[in-house]
Amino acid sequence: TQLLEQSPQFLSIQEGENLTVYCNSSSVFSSLQWYRQEPGEGPVLLVTVVTGGEVKKLKRLTFQFGDARKDSSLHITAAQPGDTGLYLCVEGGYQKVTFGTGTKLQVIP
Amino acid sequence: GAVVSQHPSRVICKSGTSVKIECRSLDFQATTMFWYRQFPKQSLMLMATSNEGSKATYEQGVEKDKFLINHASLTLSTLTVTSAHPEDSSFYICSATPGQGGNYGYTFGSGTRLTVV
Numbered sequence: 001t002q003l004l005e006q007s008p009q010f011l012s013i014q015e016g017e018n019l020t021v022y023c024n025s026s027s028v029f030s031s032l033q034w035y036r037q038e039p040g041e042g043p044v045l046l047v048t049v050v051t052g053g054e055v056k057k058l059k060r061l062t063f064q065f066g067d068a069r070k071d072s073s074l075h076i077t078a079a080q081p082g083d084t085g086l087y088l089c090v091e092g093g094y095q096k097v098t099f100g101t102g103t104k105l106q107v108i109p
Numbered sequence: 110g111a112v113v114s115q116h117p118s119r120v121i122c123k124s125g126t127s128v129k130i131e132c133r134s135l136d137f138q139a140t141t142m143f144w145y146r147q148f149p150k151q152s153l154m155l156m157a158t159s160n161e162g163s164k165a166t167y168e169q170g171v172e173k174d175k176f177l178i179n180h181a182s183l184t185l186s187t188l189t190v191t192s193a194h195p196e197d198s199s200f201y202i203c204s205a206t207p208g209q210g211g212n213y214g215y216t217f218g219s220g221t222r223l224t225v226v
Contacts, residue, residue: 042217101152
């Protein structure tokens with residue numbers, strides 16, 4: 001399975017800080033999903049982006065899809081301890097799934 | 110929303126025995142399900158794509174005789190780890206999509222923590 005490149009790999013920040021996670025590919029995404037996974041659990045879907053340049057907001061989370069559909073970012077404003085987890089970008093078609101390398105976020109109270 | 114149930118959540122087995130993990134789509138039909146393996150602090154690695162009524166498609170490096178996949182119905186896929194060894198200890202996760210995965214997203218099971226002693 002080809003992995004999408006995510007950065008940073010690890011991030012430890014204080015509560016209230018802002019952060020951005022990036023997901024990059026050398027090829028064009030058909031569509032992209034962002035998931036958050038907590039230890040011992042399966043990933044949970046946060047958002048799906050399809051159109052180049054698309055921006056979606058989910059409370060304090062802002063997702064952006066690059067104009068060329070080869071990159072995406074996740075921005076968290078005023079991070080909370082509950083945001084702690086592994087963030088994964090995923091490109092998936094009907095029969096093929098490509099995962100990001102993952103970003104492990106820790107928000108310290 | 111779409112729900113995928115995975116069972117058991119944790120299993121401990123002796124080396125040399127086989128373990129079966131079930132993945133069920135509870136409120137939708139899934140012609141395709143995916144099985145992953147995850148090592149600590151790492152992303153998910155796709156093991157195989159399970160197709161209802163046909164043979165699974167395995168990723169390179171995954172032993173199909175060791176990781177048996179059966180997708181006998183549109184709501185159930187099973188992964189059997191045969192003759193398990195300690196190196197098979199891992200977190201196994203399944204996922205399914207109710208439609209054309211890219212736009213519908215994938216629903217993941219809650220995972221199975223396998224420990225082989």
